[in-house]
Amino acid sequence: MGNSNLSVSGTAPHPAARPATRAFKMKKHWNKYAMIYIFLVPILVHFSIFHLFPILFSLYITFTDWPIIGDPKFIGLKNWINFFSDQLAWKAIWNTILFSLYYIVPTMALGLCLALLINTGKRGTGFFKGIYFLPVVTSFVVISGIWAWLFKGTDSGFINSFLGLFGIEPQLFLSDSLQAMMVLAGLSVFKVCGSTMIYYYAGLQSVPDEFYEAARIDGASRWHLFWKITFPLLMPIHFYVAIITTIGSFQIFDSAFLLTSGGPNFSTTTIVYYLYQEGFTSLRLGYASVLAYILFFIVFGISLIQKKALGKEVNYK
């Protein structure tokens, strides 16, 4: 500040006046913002200990060989270089992208459809709101157990028994490299769409009725009402839901861990599952941290693209 004053006025202030001015300004600033700083202290301490420190520490760990126990051994960029030649890591990234493709759009679409259904205000919608939200609050372990039973790959499996009624051969489902990922995505859609429904439902409440009334007077059909009014006005919700489902899809772990153990033949090994294996089964925390950072870069990049594509403001006023 002192230097900028000097360059603007062209003359140096009196040496004794400078500290007094600075002290006065600081006191004024403190009087004005003291409470804000005091209130910020707990969250800053919490953020530093539980977020900032782990982020920086894990960055340091990426340059070390650390089996959790003992002191980390500095190995420079070896873990980062290894990543580029690790086929399994690339396979895990591809599997995660594949999962996202099966997961993001269905989760958003189903969430929106359910929100439209419960937004009709007809009798019983409150009950269905609860029913649709039930999987969200049910444990992943319980739902996985049910899905394992439904999608059993033998003829005694529930879905296979049903398909058998139509003469369809029993499917392998979780034991098939292609189908397994779809089943996992289906489970996640089922588990999560209740919460996207709530976001969309909240968004639908904020769409003004007069837009619909005006459009109806102009002869707009339901189809047009949806595509010309509802859908565009929900753009901030689409953006938010797209971001959280994308982040969620890249963090998928539970279903792969519980239903397929990453198999068959690594076809459901996702990046977080692989990270877990490297960190806690193979005890290579340094390399696992590299995978965590790669995951961060991917999610950050995708979020930026989504912001560019979906973050437009829609305003009819």
Add this chain to the structure above:
Amino acid sequence: MFWKKSGVIVLLCALLLLFTACSKDEAASGGSTDKKQSATLTVWIHPYVSDELKSKQNEVFKEMGERFKKEYPNVKVKFEEIPWANREQKILTALAAKQGPDVFYLIPDMMAQFADKGVLAPIDDLLGDYGKDDFDKTSLEAVTYKDKMYGLPLLKEVQTYFYNTKILKELGGDPNHLPQTWDEFNALAEKAVKKGYYARNYEGGNTPNATLYPYVWQAGGQVITDDGKIAINKSDAVKGFELVNNWYKNKMIPKDSINTIDHLPLFLEGKSLAYWGTGASLATMKEKGFKDYAIGSPLKNKEIATFGTTGMFVVSGNSENKKLAAQLVKSMTSTESLKAFNKLTKYVPPRKSAASIYNEDKDMKILTEYAKYAKPGVIHPVSRSVMPQIQAKLQEMMQGKKTPQQAADSAAKAIQEEMNK
């Protein structure tokens, strides 16, 4: 005068140091422990039984603590129960923070990995006489890594065949003369498939300890030799891959065998001739009221072999009371302790002197007899981390993407890569 006084002080210090060093040496060589010393030892245990039997398990561990307290009256033993889920992370993170238990429970492949990373204290010199000859040979192999003992065995498991006697009779078999060799079993398996049954279960989602290694050993092969050489793709070992491949190709095992983890319901529903399981499977059969079974021996091609984990108590490298902790491990694996623990949990006791608990239990007596064939897995630092790779190679073979030899070769390559890391 000054130099005289200083000399006396230096001499006294030297004697003191010598005395301290001698005491340490004595302690380290397994000599007597000070039975009056006071300390608190923490033991991490797990739920080895179902919730209904939890109070009985607590009772067994409480008695173990009291038994130790009789010898070491000033030592407090604290048992803390840790759930099975994510126990590895819990142990490692606790040890990394220089905290955690003095004594905890491990299985052999984890022990080798942990010992290799320096997490465990070798206890050979801390135990004194622990009744070596009373333990069966394979269970002591399971607690040994690079010629050092890191724990003492608490329990043994054994995998073997359970046959559905109704199906067996339908196929012309005799419950008193069950298959002993691969050929005898496969002949029966073919008949089972013709009649619309599966020959056996195959839970490919489990580790190769259960899904591959027993057949490799039965064929006379090894996964990694005792001197650390990779042998999984040698001709004998490949026969193990071929056996699994033939079972799958010939529909002797269910279609979802590639990565399923539970085929017991198929056996209980009477759809499978045999079930490859453990004492835990037997307990479920009894619980479900399934009575038409006969227990057969693990099979033989060149030799009889099976997998059976050995659960052990180990001493943490972080423990401030390693000698006391080792003595506690010895006490918790004494004949009395093993009798009480294994009688409750229905595992096989690794001490011969404790085997009498199953004198009245025909089935457990048979399993105890077969325990001598049970190998504890592959004792090597990479054995645990390479398991997902070997599992994937087997799955590729079952999907028809690799021949048995190719699957074995790529498993060998994966082990080599893991060793190079």
